[in-house]
Amino acid sequence: MIGVLIGIPVFVLLTAGVVIVVLLRKPSRRYSGPGSVSGVYDTWTTDQKMKFYWGNHLHAGFYGQPPERKDFIRAKLDMIDEMVRWGIAQPDPRLIERLENPVANASRIKILDVGSGMGGTALHLAQRWPKSAHITGITISSAQTTHATRLAHASGLCNVTFVECDAMDPAFAAQSFDIIWTLESEVHMPDKERFMREIVRVLKPGGWLLMGTWNVRDTRSVPLNTSEMEHVQYLLDEWCHTKFDEIHESVQLLERHGLQKVVSEDWTAATLPSWRDAILVALRDGRGLVWTADIWWRNTRDAYTILRFDSAFRKGLCQYGLFRGQKP
Numbered sequence: 001m002i003g004v005l006i007g008i009p010v011f012v013l014l015t016a017g018v019v020i021v022v023l024l025r026k027p028s029r030r031y032s033g034p035g036s037v038s039g040v041y042d043t044w045t046t047d048q049k050m051k052f053y054w055g056n057h058l059h060a061g062f063y064g065q066p067p068e069r070k071d072f073i074r075a076k077l078d079m080i081d082e083m084v085r086w087g088i089a090q091p092d093p094r095l096i097e098r099l100e101n102p103v104a105n106a107s108r109i110k111i112l113d114v115g116s117g118m119g120g121t122a123l124h125l126a127q128r129w130p131k132s133a134h135i136t137g138i139t140i141s142s143a144q145t146t147h148a149t150r151l152a153h154a155s156g157l158c159n160v161t162f163v164e165c166d167a168m169d170p171a172f173a174a175q176s177f178d179i180i181w182t183l184e185s186e187v188h189m190p191d192k193e194r195f196m197r198e199i200v201r202v203l204k205p206g207g208w209l210l211m212g213t214w215n216v217r218d219t220r221s222v223p224l225n226t227s228e229m230e231h232v233q234y235l236l237d238e239w240c241h242t243k244f245d246e247i248h249e250s251v252q253l254l255e256r257h258g259l260q261k262v263v264s265e266d267w268t269a270a271t272l273p274s275w276r277d278a279i280l281v282a283l284r285d286g287r288g289l290v291w292t293a294d295i296w297w298r299n300t301r302d303a304y305t306i307l308r309f310d311s312a313f314r315k316g317l318c319q320y321g322l323f324r325g326q327k328p
């Protein structure tokens with residue numbers, strides 16, 4: 001009798017565990033056109049953890065080389081500043097001088113943030129350069145556009161605007177921007193040639209493209225094995241991604257579209273702590289548990305996906321690629 005009383009709950013728990021694992025391992029947000037991407041981001045925009053714990057930044061943090069412990073939002077702001085250092089200040093001292101020390105009546109440097117998320121990056125750049133830059137953020141998600149526009153109004157900044165727009169067909173005249181900034185957005189683009197052609201089209205001659213993205217490891221000498229292929233496919237299909245290029249392929253993409261002085265770097269080690277921090281930051285704080293409880297299944301799925309990303313970067317299956325290039 002006691003055996004039956006213990007056996008039934010154990011059986012129920014084990015069955016529930018197996019069902020949950022099976023459901024988690026089946027990707028649920030596969031890319032199926034622009035509406036699938038905007039749908040995912042519209043939904044995420046209501047998520048408290050992304051606003052409060054991630055500070056409206058849907059991108060990795062920079063923890064240094066070698067990485068050091070730091071506050072999650074601080075790491076995200078450091079990521080943007082590090083990209084400015086590597087992607088603008090290092091290759092173009094005159095451009096950073098115009099941004100940091102503007103002379104009176106000089107025209108503003110125009111920056112396009114492609115895939116601007118909830119607006120955190122564009123707002124940080126606008127705060128950093130209130131007199132010298134104007135930042136336009138574009139996203140395919142209407143909820144993100146509304147959210148980021150509200151943040152911009154609340155901040156009182158008048159040098160940042162957000163527009164709902166598909167990067168496959170950006171509604172800007174040729175040669176409109178001095179800097180194109182795109183961080184963790186390229187992985188959603190259905191046609192990378194067209195994406196690159198369009199963003200290079202709207203870049204002014206002499207302007208810089210700065211891209212941070214997720215790459216898959218170099219497979220030229222050792223192709224992906226079955227388990228790696230399954231892992232990558234999961235990462236693509238769970239968060240509406242289309243394809244992860246290899247770092248050398250991304251370099252070739254920029255070069256094919258006429259960019260010069262193309263340089264890449266692997267920032268995997270410096271960004272790796274972001275994955276675990278993305279979960280821990282909400283769990284360490286009691287409010288996080290309350291907030292996450294209402295949408296527990298979606299959060300469980302996201303936490304599982306984050307851990308699989310963490311594992312892919314940790315074991316070298318994925319790499320965090322940074323790229324810069326100048327339009328001649």
Ligand SMILES: C[S@@+](CC[C@H](N)C(=O)[O-])C[C@H]1O[C@@H](n2cnc3c(N)ncnc32)[C@H](O)[C@@H]1O
Binds near residue numbers: 038165
């Ligand atoms: C992971 S988020 C990156 C967030 C952002 N770069 C940041 O700094 O927080 C990916 C972004 O790419 C945008 N996106 C994806 N496909 C797009 C497209 N075809 N056109 C414009 N934006 C797109 C999404 O709407 C989302 O804002």
